[in-house]
Amino acid sequence: MDLASLSEKIEKATEDYQREAAEARRLVGQQEQAVLDFCARLLAVTRVVLDEKKAILPNRGWRVIVVSLAAKVISTVRASLTLAEAGHAREVDIPSRSALEALITALFIAQKESVRRAKRWAQYAVLQKARVLKKYPDLFKKPEHLKARAKILQHAGNLKKLFPNPNFWASGLGKRGLRDLAEDVGMGWHYDMPYWSASQSTHGGAIAVDRYLDLDADGNPIYNVGLSLRNLHGELALCCNLLARTLVMLNDVCKLELKQICDDLAVEYTTVFGGDPLQGDIDSGQR
Numbered sequence: 459m460d461l462a463s464l465s466e467k468i469e470k471a472t473e474d475y476q477r478e479a480a481e482a483r484r485l486v487g488q489q490e491q492a493v494l495d496f497c498a499r500l501l502a503v504t505r506v507v508l509d510e511k512k513a514i515l516p517n518r519g520w521r522v523i524v525v526s527l528a529a530k531v532i533s534t535v536r537a538s539l540t541l542a543e544a545g546h547a548r549e550v551d552i553p554s555r556s557a558l559e560a561l562i563t564a565l566f567i568a569q570k571e572s573v574r575r576a577k578r579w580a581q582y583a584v585l586q587k588a589r590v591l592k593k594y595p596d597l598f599k600k601p602e603h604l605k606a607r608a609k610i611l612q613h614a615g616n617l618k619k620l621f622p623n624p625n626f627w628a629s630g631l632g633k634r635g636l637r638d639l640a641e642d643v644g645m646g647w648h649y650d651m652p653y654w655s656a657s658q659s660t661h662g663g664a665i666a667v668d669r670y671l672d673l674d675a676d677g678n679p680i681y682n683v684g685l686s687l688r689n690l691h692g693e694l695a696l697c698c699n700l701l702a703r704t705l706v707m708l709n710d711v712c713k714l715e716l717k718q719i720c721d722d723l724a725v726e727y728t729t730v731f732g733g734d735p736l737q738g739d740i741d742s743g744q745r
Contacts, residue, residue: 478684478685479544479545479685482544482545482685482687483543483544483545485545485687486542486543486544486545486687486690487543489687489690489691490542490687490690490691490694492730493691493694493695493698493730493731494539494542494543494694496698496726496727496730497535497539497542497694497697497698497701498539499726500698500701500702500705500723501532501535501536501539501701503705503719503723504532504701504704504705507705507708507714507716507719508708511712511714514712514713514714515712516712519573519576520567520568520572520573520575520576520577521572521711521712523564523567523576523579523580524564524567524568524572524576524707524711525708525711525712527560527561527563527564527567528560528561528564528704528707528708530556530557530560531557531560531561531564531700531701531704532701532704534553534554534556534557534560535553535554535557535697535700535701537553538550538551538553538554538557538693538697539694539697541553542690542693542694542697544685545685545686545687546685546686547685547686547687547688547689547690547693548659548669548670548682548686548688549659550690550693550694550697551652551655551656551659551693551696552656552659552660554652554656554693554696554697554700555652555653555656555657555659555660557697557700558648558652558653558656558696558700559636559653561645561700561703561704561707562636562639562640562643562645562648562649563579563636563639564704564707565639565643565645565703565707566628566639566642566643567579568707568710568711569642569643571631574631575628575631578620578627578628578630578631579627579628581617581620582621582627584610584613584614584617585614585617585618585621585624587610587614588610588611588613588614588615589624591607591610591611592611636649636653637649637650640653652696669682669686669688670682670683695731698727698730698731698735699727699735702720702723702724702727702735702736703735703736705719705720705723706720706736723735724736
């Protein structure tokens with residue numbers, strides 16, 4: 459077997475991919491257009507708000523870190539929406555997990571002792587850099603790199619005592635892991651359900667791989683490498699939930715005077731999904 463002998467089949471497979479993609483987009487629009495439109499609307503509202511209020515967005519201090527984390531949430535949810543529109547339902551929760559973690563972190567920093575928490579969050583990056591430099595000592599050899607390396611390693615050594623658990627940035631603040639942060643900001647359910655579920659998807663364990671394997675009537679394996687719409691409604695509900703919470707957080711942190719907009723969007727959210735986006739969990743029937 460070589461590429462030349464398979465050229466016609468490869469060309470046909472390429473065409474099949476294109477047809478499948480077009481059909482998946484059609485089916486997604488047919489089944490979930492209202493949800494897709496609402497998610498896109500939330501993204502658009504957030505963009506307009508940030509543009510309208512850019513003059514009063516923070517340019518220093520801990521609020522810059524919180525808004526930066528919010529920017530990550532917004533951009534990552536947009537990536538999840540792109541996957542959803544294309545029929546990649548099995549993969550939507552992977553970036554959504556990242557967005558959820560960023561939001562929990564931002565809310566925790568904004569909650570109280572914000573200067574201290576933001577500083578600790580930023581300092582942790584020094585330890586992460588030092589870890590890589592220690593593991594790969596020959597990675598940078600130029601004189602200017604060696605100087606920067608020595609500076610990072612020294613800085614990390616001075617900060618080490620602040621992180622009793624070197625694997626978690628808030629360990630010196632009495633937090634064992636992200637779940638503690640989620641509980642503190644009222645998102646314990648989000649950690650236990652969508653975050654935990656998406657964590658399985660992110661890794662290569664049996665729970666993650668299960669969605670890529672079915673059995674036919676004779677018990678033979680069917681390997682799912684195509685597109686899927688399975689559980690897409692629930693994944694989009696999480697995306698919209700994260701965007702709504704992010705907008706409320708930005709309003710609270712930056713004093714953007716968006717209460718009416720946030721209230722109106724909450725009503726729209728309830729119309730699309732049911733429930734208040736800021737209270738309790740996401741309807742388990744939607745996931």
